Amino acid sequence: MALTQRLDLRQSQTLVMTPQLQQAIKLLQMSNQELGEFVEKEVEQNPLLERDGEPAEGGDAGPLAEHIATEPENLAHGSSPSTPAGEPAPLTGDMSGKEVESAPESGEDVWAQDGYNSEESFAPSHSGSFDDEFSAAQNVADRPGLRDHLLGQIQVDLIDPAERLIASALIELLDEAGYLPADLDLVRTQLGSSKEQFEAVIGKLQSFDPPGIFARSLKECLALQLREKDRLDPAMQALLDHLDLLARREREKLMKVCGVDAEDLASMINEIRALDPKPAQAFTSDVAVPITADVLLKPLPGGGWQVELNSENLPRVLANERYYAKVQASARTKTDKDYLSERWQQANWLVKALHQRATTILKVASEIVRQQDKFFVHGVQHLKPLILRDIAAAVEMHESTVSRVTQHKYISTPRGLFELKYFFTTALSRNDSGESVSSESVRDRIRDLVSGETVKEVLSDDRITEILRGEGIDIARRTVAKYREAMSIGSSAQRRRALKD
DSSP: OOOOOOOOOOOOOOOOOOHHHHHHHHHHHOOHHHHHHHHHHHHHHOTTEEETTSOBTTBOHHHHHHHHHHOGGGTSTTOOOOOOTTSOOOOSOEETTEEOOOOOOOTTOGGGGGTOOSSOOOOOOOOSOHHHHHHHHHHHHHSOOHHHHHHHHHHHHOOSHHHHHHHHHHHTTOOTTSBOOSOOHHHHHHHTOOHHHHHHHHHHHTTSSSTTTTBSSHHHHHHHHHHHTTOOOHHHHHHHHTHHHHHTTOHHHHHHHHTOOHHHHHHHHHHHHTSOSOGGGGGOOOOOOOOOOSEEEEEOTTSSEEEEEOGGGOOOEEEOHHHHHHHHHTOOSHHHHHHHHHHHHHHHHHHHHHHHHHHHHHHHHHHHHHHTHHHHHHOGGGOOOBOHHHHHHHHTOOHHHHHHHTTTOEEEETTEEEEGGGGOBOEEOBTTSOOOEEHHHHHHHHHHHHHTOOSSOOOOHHHHHHHHHHTTBOOOHHHHHHHHHHTTOOOHHHHHHHHHO
């Protein structure tokens, strides 16, 4: 058969992810802190974007906010109009067969146009005052950092410039606990130092305050602190050499290794426990960022739940149409007009993307609350087995979308603060033909059984399995062991030794 060339015309449909769609997906999985940083950067780069409530570039912010709020088409292409006056706002969902309280209308709140409340906040009661929190934060901020604390000691105790250089390099290698890496050969080679000089500098640094700093292992850290107290005798050194036996509470072997009796061993263990395994943490000046809820859950007086977004975490940005019209009229060159057009499209897209993100989070959270209603009413024992597919089918979204929505998103409930992913657990079947139970509820039951143990009655994994099967939960012994280890619960022998102590 002869080979010939031919020109054909074919028509097909393909799904292409545009850059804006890719960015919208990234926005969906961002935490509230990451989203705030992203929006702040966009506002700085785009002159047509402004924070809601800030003065507008083109004049008074009041008329501008009112103009934008009453004309949703100026916010984002394709956005739905606000709820007509006199009609109730759409419900956020059906929680346990009862209506959820709808959000109040707000003429200047672009988040209130789709029926969810962004103004009323819900948070647990707080007994402390603002002055107390400010004072505590100020004290932490004023505390000297570890690096400055060590550099000051270097200037006093080390005279040789070469030793100071080595010491300064080693400070930068300390981890959060104050430990050096175990392997320092590469650093020593880069500094061009001999092994004797390098070890001598480390030895001098290990005498610095706080005791135990610049150690290369837990054993060395504890030894430095004991040497500081003049308590590093041969028996104590033997105990440090066998910390694994101490962790397993094998006291008989420890007494034999250290050559001491039970009373001396107990005294030595108490000394070890009084030491600080992480000496650098007392000097850290970093204040942990608290987790704030993205979704708030409130019980309604007549039963059911009200689900709403936390207004404190919602970035409020507006596309300034008045300023855009003003600067567009003064644009003369094609470059200026193209720049303004691009920025206007970007501003509209961002407002629309933030609006869609908030709506999606609220929709998924409402469905989770509806399906896990028994958990919020009765507790963890009633947590229902749930997978992403169940929520995706109910809200008519893809599983990957639900996965992104629940990533790094938290809900504040009367039972505490939970990540949305917490409510997705695997199912364990029941041997009494009842409904499946959540693996999280089984873990909680195992935790309860262990917490009720006494010295005379410590439950083995086999015994826990028998109890759970007696309660109708079909579970294997190896599954019990896996759950126990995941919760950092020791074996029955380790728990028995701990109860005796």
